[in-house]
Amino acid sequence: MRHTLFSAVRTTLISGLLALSLPALANTNELYVASGLQTHQAHFQQALKKAQQRYAAQLPAAVADNLMRQTSERFEPDRMHARAAATLQVNLNDSELDQALSFYRSDLGQRVVAAETRATSPAEVSAMQNGVPLMQASAERKAVIDRLASQLPALDLGEEVSMALASMATQSANQMLGGLFQIPDGLATQQRGALRAQMEPNLPQTLLYVYRDLDDNQLKSYAEWSESESGRAFFKAANAAAHDALNP
Secondary structure (H helix, E strand, C coil): CHHHHHHHHHHHHHHHHHHHHHHHHHHHHHHHHHCCHHHHHHHHHHHHHHHHHHHHHHCCHHHHHHHHHHHHHHCCHHHHHHHHHHHHHHHCCHHHHHHHHHHHHCHHHHHHHHHHHHHCCHHHHHHHCCCCCCCCCCHHHHHHHHHHHHHCCHHHHHHHHHHHHHHHHHHHHHHHHCCCCCCCCCHHHHCHHHHHHHHHHHHHHHHHHHCCCCCHHHHHHHHHHHHCHHHHHHHHHHHHHHHHHHCC
C-alpha cells in the first residue's frame, strides 16, 4: 500500500513537472525558428559541407577523412539544435521568452529575420567574401547602425564559428601526428583577438549592407528593441546558445 502510494505521488510529481516544462520547451523551439536561429544553423551546415569538400581536395586523404568525421560528429544538426534550444530555455525567463517571441512574430521582426538570414546564406556569404558594397547613408542612419553594433552579438558569433572550425582542424591534425609533433591546442584561440580586430572596423558597413532593406524608422525601432531589457536578454541568450551549439 505504501509503495503504491509513493509511486502514485512520484508519478503525479513527474507529470506536473512535464506539464510545466513542455509549454516552455515548445515556446523555446518556436523562438528558435521565429528568430532565424534554425535557418542560421542550416546555413552553417551548408558552409561546413563546403569546407569539408575543400579540405578533402587539399589535405592528405587520412587527415581529411579524420577531420570530416570529427566535424560531422561535433556539428551533427539535431544535437546542435538540442544544445542551442536547451541554452535558450535556461537563459530566458518566461517573460523574456514571451517578449522575444512577440517581437519576432511582428512584421518588423520578420523583416529583420529575413535580412539576417539572407546575410548568412551561402550565396550572400560568397558574395561578401570579395568585400561588402559601400553603402551610402545619412549621419542619422549611421548613428542608428552604431547603436545596433553595440548590442548585436555579430562579432561574438563570427568568432565562435571561426574558432570552432579552427580548433577542430587543430585537434584533427594532432590526432594524426600523434607524438611526433603537437600543435598547441590554444593556438586557434590565440588568434581570437586578431580575428575580432580584423572584423570590427568593417562592422558598421556590414550592418548597413545587411539591413539595407529596412527603412530608417524600421531600423530605429530594431535598435530600440535591441537596447530594451528583453532585447538584451535575447541577444545574450542567443550568443550563449550559439556557443553551446558549436562547443559540445
